[in-house]
Amino acid sequence: MKVLQTAFPFLAWLPQMRSSLRVDLVAGITVALILVPQSMAYAQLAGLPVVYGLYASFVPVIVGALWGSCPQLHTGPVAMLSLLSAAAVIPLAAPGSVTYIEISILLALMVGILRLGLGLARLGLLVNFVSSPVMVGFTNAAALIIGLSLLNQIIGVPMPRSDFYLADLWGVISQLPQTHLPTLAFAAGTWALIWWLGRVAPRLPVLLIAVVLATAVSAFIGFERRVEVPSTAIMDRQAAALIEGYRQTAAKIDALNAAAAAKGAELTALLKAGDELRDPMHAMRVENEIELLRAQAKLLRGDNDQRRVRLHAIPLERVDAGGVMRFHRAGSLPEGAPKLGRNWHFDGVKQGGIVLSAGGVVVGDIPQGLPTFDAPKIHWDVLLPLLPSALVMALIGLMEAVSISKAIAAKTRQRVDINKEIIGQGLANTVGSFFGAYAVSGSFSRSAVAARAGARTGFYAIISAMAVVLVLLFFTPLLHHLPQAVLAVIVMMAVFGLIRVKPLIHAWRVDRSGAVIGIATFVATLFMAPSIANGILLGVLLTAVAFLFKTMKPRAEILGRREDGVLAGLDTHGLEPLSERVVPIRFDGSLVFANVAYFDDIVLEARARFPKADTLLIVGSGINHIDATGEEKIREVAQILRESGVTLAFSGLKKQVRVAFQAGGLEELLGKENLYDSKDQALRVLLARADREASVADGGLPAVGQPVSSAGCRRLV
Incomplete structure (x- = not known):
């Protein structure tokens, strides 16, 4: 079932x-x-x-x-x-x-x-590859485009169509x-x-x-009012010339479309032909010819759209004389001609005739x-x-x-x-x-x-x-x-x-970079219209780049301790270092090929700022994954530090990362004693060891009851 x-x-x-x-x-x-x-x-x-x-x-x-x-x-x-x-x-x-x-x-x-x-x-x-700000930005822009693209139908004027939607919209507003x-x-x-x-x-x-x-x-009320008349019925010379240009251009467009359809049938036949008959170069030439025909038809459609807008701006008045309709430009009727009370506008051509309209546009026959x-x-x-x-x-x-x-x-x-x-x-x-x-x-x-x-x-x-x-x-x-x-x-x-x-x-408050990408998607979608699909593709690309950038440079900083005892960024909060010999470094990000160079940089920076350090502790609770490149980089850094007398230690590693350490031999290379379950345990042990070694170097142990050192364990109390 x-x-x-x-x-x-x-x-x-x-x-x-x-x-x-x-x-x-x-x-x-x-x-x-x-x-x-x-x-x-x-x-x-x-x-x-x-x-x-x-x-x-x-x-x-x-x-x-x-x-x-x-x-x-x-x-x-x-x-x-x-x-x-x-x-x-x-x-x-x-x-x-x-x-x-x-x-x-x-x-x-x-x-x-x-x-x-x-x-x-x-x-x-x-x-999930489309973030919420990108989708919101795209939806907002698309909604505006959809709504405003119908403005011409609300006010009853033609809309020119081109590759730039905002120019087309301005063409409607100007009418x-x-x-x-x-x-x-x-x-x-x-x-x-x-x-x-x-x-x-x-x-x-x-x-x-x-x-x-x-x-x-x-x-x-007879909202739709259309008539079909011969070209001789148009008495205004400018309107007649524009209409004739429209008719000829429409005929050219039909011819180009017919030619493109014939070439399309030829291309289909070529693609369906057997291997022995197929000619890839010929198919490519046919495809190029189709693209050229379509491009020419598109240019001519743009020309006719502009003619339609210009024709709509010429109102015509109808005169009936002896049962024959004549259309003059409004305001230029012959003397004594009766006005019929409404203006007519060009609506298209049909089978050699001219369609004029004095009403609104309706759905028509379905x-x-x-x-x-x-x-x-x-x-x-x-x-x-x-x-x-x-x-x-x-x-x-x-x-x-x-x-x-x-x-x-x-x-x-x-x-x-x-x-x-x-x-x-x-x-x-x-x-x-x-x-x-x-x-x-x-x-x-x-x-x-x-x-x-x-x-x-x-x-x-x-x-x-x-x-x-x-x-x-x-x-x-x-x-x-x-x-x-x-x-x-x-x-x-x-x-x-x-x-x-x-x-x-809300996104601006929570994730400013995400909000910026959402706004960029909105603007790009508007400016790329009518090809609005490019807007969301740009948003997805920017999101991927931002994600990659964050992956390449995760949050990583040397730590100090605030007055309340919580570890925090040394430079971010203006803190004093815990010790000159033990330097904790927080690395909040998976250690993968994209950010191993940044890991190397932060370790080298810590080494340069604390030349007396003998232990660099990586607080790795934020490391969720490590790949082969990351494992190789840790091995390389650990060996370089060891040659200069510095130990590389880790604390708080997740189970999957510890397993990777074991499988790759890092646990053996670093030493199990340098892998700690938590940062508090690591600091307790490392700072105590540093104080003991400092005391021995100074010639003896501290007296009973005396503090260890200003850089020692008393900071953990």
Whole structure:
């Protein structure tokens, strides 16, 4: 039975199903009311059509629940991975295009395989390589980036996209005078409604209520207002020239993408060819050609983004004459032409026509029906560029899932197997990619709601997924008029709640270097956006360097005795030395290859400062480990000191270090009499011996009742 439960963790639910069915049903419905609007909002953040958020809330939710370790953890679309997915895929394809969707799904497969590998290899401990300040700094920066990246949808203006996020954000802010007031009104109204209902009726499905009301109001007032006209309908020369440039550039981008796709198919064929047909140099040339085509397409997309911003700044007014629509620049209508009361803006090109909009942006048509089983399309040419992002997404997703599971387990007193949870998350992404899902992970908000609702087994998550199925089958037409500004507000309110400053302030008090690294991670993530994965990689690297530096230079100092009798640093506390002949040295760190040079330095410093010393005592209670290099260094130092008449002694060594001393012959080399169980015992013996030898050297023993010496045993009283 244990073997079956290891392979199929959901079998553990069966004994509880009868008693937990009702609460799981309620919890599942409650979570579903949050899942549906959240999933659509996060898909939009990932640069995907909203239906792919619903796809990611179906199969991955079920698989994650069946094979996960924490029953209350809810798997599905989350803000962080959605942003990381967009940042990884945007350089490779145009958002919303078929290629973009295929690469996003491929990325989910890669993330799933990496997580599966980590879980099967029982490498869940890798999450410990990211320190708390680094994670806090990265999360704060990512939350700001996620929230502010949706600002253009709140005010209804286009957002230019480049390799520098802060410049793109400034491009949006500079368009504030062009704010579309109805869009801003929807956003402000949604925020106010969610905030108010969250305070007065927190048990209600606040997000769903906001979505339903906003959709109904949008449909009633005709919030979306778009027309498709020929190019001859644009009467303003500047606007017409910009639109023509946009159209031609868009055609070039499509041609470059088609060429890159054809080259990708050629590369796939080359990679699949047998050894006798494979030409590595030709494959490399094809790969370089693909990179060049993508780079050209990326530059052209940037140009068109700028054209779109310039076009949006040209408001057009519509004139109907003889049943024909004409659009003039606002304020330049012919005399006597009737004003129709609203400004129009360029919205795109479509099949030779020009799309103009006088309203807000809505979700639009959502495909009806369930996702079909289809293997992700492998774009071999993007696997290597995607790998770093996939690895970062795998690790960040793991940290999210593990931290949520541990927080829930602390309250429910359940045991969570981290590696099983990793396997469950890996399976959710891997299997989900075969059903059109992009990368998913554990959700803080939905898991917390499930825990508060009393969910006992993962069956509640399956209930929530079934609710998504109903939406896909029957309700997607009703979501056509949902304003995208509403989804943007939902994401903003979710991610801004992740911003935490207190942990960094606390870290500054406890570990200043760790806090500095956390702040550096925050700044780097902001400046490296949209490639925010580089921010956390930099934080991990700085943490490793700081750890290595601390390992190379552990706390080590010569000791003296304070007035209260406690040993403390001689220089740190301005103390007098215990003796000129016995010098105690504290070394708080494992003695390994990285710090043997520092050990050598501190011993040489003590020897130089106390030339009359005949014993150097290493207080080694802080030495937890010694490697071959450390053992060799002790041997070398002991022999050099012995040649100059100085004895090297140790006190307080831990069992594992004593065993290493015995195995390497150090115990014999140093002499058992020079290895003491504690520093107090060592000082008592060594100082007494030093006093006796000093008395003999002075010509006799001290009189009975007289103090031994100013440097002797009376200091131990």
